[in-house]
Amino acid sequence: MLGYSTYEARRLSEPIGPMRKRDLPAALGAPHCGFVQCISRTPTGSLARVVESIWHYESGAASGRERVLPHVRGQLIFNLTEDRLASFPHPNAAPIWTSGAIVSGPRTRAQIVDARQQRRCMGVLFRTAGMGAVLGIPAHELTCGPIELHMLWGQDAKGLREELGQLPSADARLDRLHQELHARLRPEHIVDEPTLASIRQLERGARVGIVRAQLGLSSARFVQLIRHSVGLNPKALVRVARFRRAVTWIEPNSNWSDVAAACGYFDQAHFIHDFREFAGVRPTDYTPRSWQEKGHVPILSTT
Numbered sequence: 213m214l215g216y217s218t219y220e221a222r223r224l225s226e227p228i229g230p231m232r233k234r235d236l237p238a239a240l241g242a243p244h245c246g247f248v249q250c251i252s253r254t255p256t257g258s259l260a261r262v263v264e265s266i267w268h269y270e271s272g273a274a275s276g277r278e279r280v281l282p283h284v285r286g287q288l289i290f291n292l293t294e295d296r297l298a299s300f301p302h303p304n305a306a307p308i309w310t311s312g313a314i315v316s317g318p319r320t321r322a323q324i325v326d327a328r329q330q331r332r333c334m335g336v337l338f339r340t341a342g343m344g345a346v347l348g349i350p351a352h353e354l355t356c357g358p359i360e361l362h363m364l365w366g367q368d369a370k371g372l373r374e375e376l377g378q379l380p381s382a383d384a385r386l387d388r389l390h391q392e393l394h395a396r397l398r399p400e401h402i403v404d405e406p407t408l409a410s411i412r413q414l415e416r417g418a419r420v421g422i423v424r425a426q427l428g429l430s431s432a433r434f435v436q437l438i439r440h441s442v443g444l445n446p447k448a449l450v451r452v453a454r455f456r457r458a459v460t461w462i463e464p465n466s467n468w469s470d471v472a473a474a475c476g477y478f479d480q481a482h483f484i485h486d487f488r489e490f491a492g493v494r495p496t497d498y499t500p501r502s503w504q505e506k507g508h509v510p511i512l513s514t515t
Contacts, residue, residue, distance in 0.1 A: 267337065311369075314361055317359070407437060408422050464503065
């Protein structure tokens, strides 16, 4: 995922009807400073079944590369400042450039991005298994890295990004993006309720074999169903969802054994192993951009 993680957009917001908004100073110790505003809107109607939030983010200053932690949900991301976004294979690598409107699918590894491109951006956080109903293709085809939106929407993607950037306010941009999503929603592609119920069980940490047996499917058919709907196989879905729960639990001076027990790990060693695999750093080296933005981990040195 490039840009701003809207797992944190919700945490940066307070409810004000359908719109939630909060202006924050940068947290002490964060690698950027100045004014930060995040607005997160909950969609309405049938769109709410597949989209969790539409968000808009502005920051007075930001600098440096950072890891964006893996997740089980997909996003659309628009850089409103310029028509490009960069990601990096490793902290010291040269950038890989895409256009400024991208799809970021579920993934099992942290992605390295440039925080300077987060000064003015917006996007869409899909619900788990919700991407296909708007984008029109199976989720497992969206997990190979950032995908330029024009590959799915053609020149409409470039035009939409330009239009969003020219609108006079965040509210107007959110309205326009909400309208676009409604127009592209295909209700017949929404994942059926029995499958969604199974996905929710897996996200909560249920055993894969038990959930599969409830649906009465073979192992191969169950894996195919979950990959088609979510983008990850069942075991990866369970592991990444558990990791995200752990990230939510972590606070300054957390006791790692307590976090491991609360989030369903066998023991502290199991938690540390998974954390290092997914985050790219050990728990003891984990220092988020701020404690409201736990999904972003600055890389303090690239030398």
